[in-house]
Amino acid sequence: MRRLAAALLFFAMALFSIAAVAAEIDVKSAEITAGEESWLLDAEFGIDLGRRLEEVVSHGVALYFVAEFELTKARWYWMDEHVAGRKQTWRLAYNALTRQYRLSSGPLHQSFGSLEEALRVLSRLRNWAVADKAQLNQGESYNAALRLKLDLTQLPKPFQVSAIGSKDWNITAEVKRWSFVPPSAAEGPAK
Numbered sequence: 437m438r439r440l441a442a443a444l445l446f447f448a449m450a451l452f453s454i455a456a457v458a459a460e461i462d463v464k465s466a467e468i469t470a471g472e473e474s475w476l477l478d479a480e481f482g483i484d485l486g487r488r489l490e491e492v493v494s495h496g497v498a499l500y501f502v503a504e505f506e507l508t509k510a511r512w513y514w515m516d517e518h519v520a521g522r523k524q525t526w527r528l529a530y531n532a533l534t535r536q537y538r539l540s541s542g543p544l545h546q547s548f549g550s551l552e553e554a555l556r557v558l559s560r561l562r563n564w565a566v567a568d569k570a571q572l573n574q575g576e577s578y579n580a581a582l583r584l585k586l587d588l589t590q591l592p593k594p595f596q597v598s599a600i601g602s603k604d605w606n607i608t609a610e611v612k613r614w615s616f617v618p619p620s621a622a623e624g625p626a627k
Contacts, residue, residue, distance in 0.1 A: 459488075460484050460607060461482065461484070461584050461585065461586070462608075463479060463610060463611075464480040465480045466479040468566065468616050470569070470618070471569075475565070475566055475569065476563045477505060477563075478561065479560075479582060480559060481558075481559040486607075488604035489586075493528060493551065495530070496530055496531075497591070497592065497595060498529035498590075500527055501558060501585065502525050503525075504583055504585070505520075505521065505522045505564070507572075507579070508579045508581075509579070510579060519572065520566055520567035520571055526541045527541075528555075536548060537553070539558060578615070578616045579614075579615060580613065580616045581612070583612065585607065586605075586609070588605065
């Protein structure tokens with residue numbers, strides 16, 4: 437009897453730990469560097485869709501992801517000053533006819549043989565212009581915030597309704613915050 441109880445307890449704990457692993461997107465790294473005319477953001481995300489969302493996209497439902505970046509400057513006398521902000525949207529869809537995943541951003545499209553390949557490309561953001569050089573003062577401190585999230589508002593209406601209370605549709609999208617000080621030309625690259 438004890439063995440059966442122990443086996444059931446182990447099985448229940450295993451099921452709970454599988455259910456506890458929710459879909460999530462986290463920012464692994466982010467860095468702002470100087471370009472010729474603007475400040476550029478390079479970032480790497482960790483994307484785990486979870487089984488339910490992988491199944492949904494594999495059945496032809498397009499998922500929309502939005503990268504949001506905000507740069508603010510702290511003020512002691514009022515709310516933080518908004519300096520710059522950018523958004524970029526990607527559409528991830530599966531085409532059953534060609535058996536390929538398609539990642540689109542604006543007029544640009546790229547096809548992949550597997551979901552993992554498409555997510556690998558989606559997880560890397562390179563040379564994204566986030567602010568004009570003239571917007572930032574060298575040597576002053578700014579607060580940067582970045583996240584990548586699943587945009588549920590762009591899903592087909594029946595999926596929006598089912599996504600409202602479902603844990604399967606809620607991807608935890610952590611916001612990465614860090615301080616950024618644009619260096620002078622003599623100091624070298626910014627971090």
